[in-house]
Amino acid sequence: MLLNEARGKRLLAAAGIAVPVGIEITTPAAVAGARFAFPVAVKAQVASGGRGLAGGVRRCNSEAEVSEAAAAILSTRFSGLLPSTVLVEPWLAIARELYLSVVIDGRAGGFVVLYAPKGGVDIETGPKPLAYPVGLARNFRAHVFRALLESVEHDRKLLEQIVALARRLLRLAEAADCTTIEINPLAVLADGSLTAADAKIVRDDAAAWRHADIATALEQARAAETEDVRRCLDANLMLVWLEGEVGLLSGGAGMTMAAMDAIEAAGGHAACFLDCSGNPTPAGFGLALELLDSNPTVRSILVSMFGGGLQMDRVARTLIELLRNRSSTKPLVLRLDGTRGDVATTLLADAGFANHRALGPAVSEAVRLAQETTP
Amino acid sequence: MSILLDAASRVVVLGITGRIGTFSARDMLAYGTQVVAGVSPGRGGSNVEGIPVFGSVAAAVAATGADTAIVYVPAPLALDGVLEAVESGCRLVAYPGDGLPVREAMEMRAAARAQGGWMVGPNSPGLISPGRAKLGFMPSFCYQPGPIGVISRSGSLSYEASLRLTQAGLGQSSVIGIGGDPVKGVNAAEAIALFHDDPATEAIVYLGEIGGSDEYAVADYAQRADAKPVATLLVGRTAPPGRKMGHAAALIGSYADTWESKVVALEAAGAVVARSLDALVDAAREALRRSAR
Numbered sequence: 001m002l003l004n005e006a007r008g009k010r011l012l013a014a015a016g017i018a019v020p021v022g023i024e025i026t027t028p029a030a031v032a033g034a035r036f037a038f039p040v041a042v043k044a045q046v047a048s049g050g051r052g053l054a055g056g057v058r059r060c061n062s063e064a065e066v067s068e069a070a071a072a073i074l075s076t077r078f079s080g081l082l083p084s085t086v087l088v089e090p091w092l093a094i095a096r097e098l099y100l101s102v103v104i105d106g107r108a109g110g111f112v113v114l115y116a117p118k119g120g121v122d123i124e125t126g127p128k129p130l131a132y133p134v135g136l137a138r139n140f141r142a143h144v145f146r147a148l149l150e151s152v153e154h155d156r157k158l159l160e161q162i163v164a165l166a167r168r169l170l171r172l173a174e175a176a177d178c179t180t181i182e183i184n185p186l187a188v189l190a191d192g193s194l195t196a197a198d199a200k201i202v203r204d205d206a207a208a209w210r211h212a213d214i215a216t217a218l219e220q221a222r223a224a225e226t227e228d229v230r231r232c233l234d235a236n237l238m239l240v241w242l243e244g245e246v247g248l249l250s251g252g253a254g255m256t257m258a259a260m261d262a263i264e265a266a267g268g269h270a271a272c273f274l275d276c277s278g279n280p281t282p283a284g285f286g287l288a289l290e291l292l293d294s295n296p297t298v299r300s301i302l303v304s305m306f307g308g309g310l311q312m313d314r315v316a317r318t319l320i321e322l323l324r325n326r327s328s329t330k331p332l333v334l335r336l337d338g339t340r341g342d343v344a345t346t347l348l349a350d351a352g353f354a355n356h357r358a359l360g361p362a363v364s365e366a367v368r369l370a371q372e373t374t375p
Numbered sequence: 376m377s378i379l380l381d382a383a384s385r386v387v388v389l390g391i392t393g394r395i396g397t398f399s400a401r402d403m404l405a406y407g408t409q410v411v412a413g414v415s416p417g418r419g420g421s422n423v424e425g426i427p428v429f430g431s432v433a434a435a436v437a438a439t440g441a442d443t444a445i446v447y448v449p450a451p452l453a454l455d456g457v458l459e460a461v462e463s464g465c466r467l468v469a470y471p472g473d474g475l476p477v478r479e480a481m482e483m484r485a486a487a488r489a490q491g492g493w494m495v496g497p498n499s500p501g502l503i504s505p506g507r508a509k510l511g512f513m514p515s516f517c518y519q520p521g522p523i524g525v526i527s528r529s530g531s532l533s534y535e536a537s538l539r540l541t542q543a544g545l546g547q548s549s550v551i552g553i554g555g556d557p558v559k560g561v562n563a564a565e566a567i568a569l570f571h572d573d574p575a576t577e578a579i580v581y582l583g584e585i586g587g588s589d590e591y592a593v594a595d596y597a598q599r600a601d602a603k604p605v606a607t608l609l610v611g612r613t614a615p616p617g618r619k620m621g622h623a624a625a626l627i628g629s630y631a632d633t634w635e636s637k638v639v640a641l642e643a644a645g646a647v648v649a650r651s652l653d654a655l656v657d658a659a660r661e662a663l664r665r666s667a668r
Contacts, residue, residue, distance in 0.1 A: 110481040207476035253621025254529020257610035308514040
């Protein structure tokens with residue numbers, strides 16, 4: 001889960017990394033009586049990128065300006081999201097902007113440290129950062145990173161500060177289960193010291209069982225989801241609504257994506273990524289069908305399951321029961337194959353439902369039916 | 376021949392008294408795998424499906440000569456289980472479970488490599504060498520012995536793809552599920568290196584996804600002068616950026632993560648790229664045809 005800047009900076013500060021001392025406010029009125037050393041930066045707190053270019057960071061010289069900037073920011077959407085709070089910090093006198101991050105890369109078997117001598121908003125378009133593949137945090141070697149940095153940095157004091165900070169970020173990433181810690185820009189101040197002017201930190205959701213703060217944040221994120229997504233999470237189904245018209249109910253992440261791609265290739269668009277493999281029971285399939293039946297943008301439904309460990313005759317029995325009691329008349333195409341797929345086909349035929357064994361024809365039919373029912 | 380796992384492998388199942396452990400032990404045994412031991416702390420001396428159960432991996436290895444392990448324990452206990460298996464002398468350890476913190480995956484991988492062994496997973500069905508042995512819970516009927524080495528990030532896709540290959544008469548030397556997480560015990564580059572060194576593997580089929588860097592490792596291999604022919608299928612062409620598609624690593628964060636970028640790199644490297652699941656069998660056949668030249 002991506003932390004907003006203020007949360008990220010609190011994590012950095014707790015690890016002994018220099019950050020500007022700011023306050024977080026939720027309403028413009030909250031600035032009344034606060035003591036600021038002007039100028040200050042007023043920054044949108046939103047878990048998405050690109051806020052700087054969208055007016056989410058403003059420089060203010062008075063309490064009135066802060067209040068006005070906060071009001072404007074709190075009512076602006078950034079990449080579709082409203083900021084939860086506004087962070088007010090001293091405006092840094094930055095001598096130089098650097099880029100430093102610790103990320104996960106499978107090729108390194110763990111962490112990679114990335115460094116660029118020119119940080120800031122253009123990092124995506126500039127030259128590729130230097131990369132030091134570390135793996136486990138304890139495999140960080142100062143001399144290896146130092147040798148890499150010496151190709152771009154000649155200020156010895158700065159170079160050693162970067163080496164020390166990289167080590168500290170790796171230890172933090174390991175201890176706090178962070179999959180990304182990105183400091184951009186990493187500010188060099190007039191006195192030569194380093195301060196994290198921004199922070200993008202991603203915590204590992206899978207580590208919620210050992211970090212109460214991740215568990216709490218996940219709970220909050222779940223509460224903020226739409227009701228459909230929340231019900232699916234509670235039922236151990238994976239749902240992402242997409243823009244299309246073919247309601248896809250599938251099993252396994254890879255096969256669900258393969259079916260989405262096949263729908264597009266057949267001239268249609270998937271209405272969702274909906275993976276039912278986590279709960280292939282009457283409750284799971286029942287919820288999935290209910291959501292697809294009740295969503296008016298879904299014009300046809302494709303149930304595509306390939307049974308590995310899951311026995312398709314059991315799935316067929318479950319579906320027959322659900323389909324017999326279904327009130328929706330939305331067209332529905334079945335494709336059950338894999339373990340006991342032959343028995344499933346027979347059971348479905350006896351109950352009056354056609355089953356496709358192959359994916360291609362099932363996809364074509366679902367796309368065609370969606371187009372026929374679209375006004 | 377095959378990679379990592381063959382008919383001589385002697386398998387110990389950690390967590391054999393659990394529901395999945397018992398099911399999988401029975402299933403692997405039915406496939407002809409030598410499942411020689413189970414481990415369940417405090418349950419030593421009992422048996423499951425006729426397989427003797429020990430209280431520790433060390434006891435199981437001492438009594439049965441087990442050299443391969445599969446670990447069916449929940450995520451909070453997973454690292455302990457894998458370390459125990461590795462340090463008791465198992466040179467191949469599978470951890471199929473999902474929802475594992477990346478930190479655990481890093482530690483498991485490093486521990487196995489430090490002993491000169493391999494960890495397969497997490498978030499993977501495991502590894503099968505058709506006709507010889509299986510270490511995992513993939514459906515046996517999807518596979519038959521043959522010359523194609525299959526590597527997959529997705530379990531479900533590997534079942535369907537392997538069955539299509541099998542039905543087309545294209546058997547497999549081994550099929551390895553490297554897993555859907557960002558840090559893997561065996562990553563794509565390492566799986567390819569293993570197949571490269573396996574004389575029974577004539578061509579490689581790689582089943583990939585959006586997100587992550589594995590597909591670029593496949594492209595790096597495909598352009599080598601001595602590479603075995605590679606056919607690929609990548610899924611997630613139509614996935615929107617910034618939304619996680621089930622797998623932890625299936626997320627488009629930058630252009631390099633996209634389907635287009637990866638397909639361009641693979642085609643430029645000379646891989647046979649299947650642009651849909653329906654095109655996979657022809658792509659695999661083409662790769663095999665090239666290997667015969």
